Amino acid sequence: MMASRGMGAMNPDKTRRKSSRTPMKLCGGGKMAKGGLAWTRKEGKNPNGGLNAKGRASYNKDHGAHLKAPQPEGGSRRNSFCARMKGMKRKLTSSKTAHDPNSRINKSLRAWNC
Numbered sequence: 823m824m825a826s827r828g829m830g831a832m833n834p835d836k837t838r839r840k841s842s843r844t845p846m847k848l849c850g851g852g853k854m855a856k857g858g859l860a861w862t863r864k865e866g867k868n869p870n871g872g873l874n875a876k877g878r879a880s881y882n883k884d885h886g887a888h889l890k891a892p893q894p895e896g897g898s899r900r901n902s903f904c905a906r907m908k909g910m911k912r913k914l915t916s917s918k919t920a921h922d923p924n925s926r927i928n929k930s931l932r933a934w935n936c
Contacts, residue, residue: 859884871929894935904936 859880860866865876873881878889893900911920911927919925 827915830890858865868929871926871931871933892934894933900934901936906930907931907934908936 847901861873861877861881861884866873866880868877870872872892873889875891879890881887881889890899893903907927907930911931915927919927922928
């Protein structure tokens with residue numbers, strides 16, 4: 823009978839296996855412009871919520887990600903974003919932030935037409 827190779831699988835001497843994955847790059851590991859990365863500063867943020875093109879480019883370069891622009895016209899990406907952010911607004915923000923029209927979360931929801 824073969825041994826299970828699930829997430830909690832152990833080798834014969836009962837010690838944990840080391841992960842074969844390479845360590846993740848730490849956030850902020852890229853070269854920083856004066857004052858920090860654009861996505862963390864005002865110049866990388868859209869005044870109507872979310873990140874602007876410069877902020878997304880900075881975040882993508884720093885994290886090796888591929889952030890896309892908002893999809894306010896509709897589609898599965900928008901539906902998923904709206905559901906996720908509405909849950910965050912309800913569970914993870916204070917009532918003051920949730921009712922503030924100028925909070926970052928409310929601006930993002932408006933930008934995506936949620």
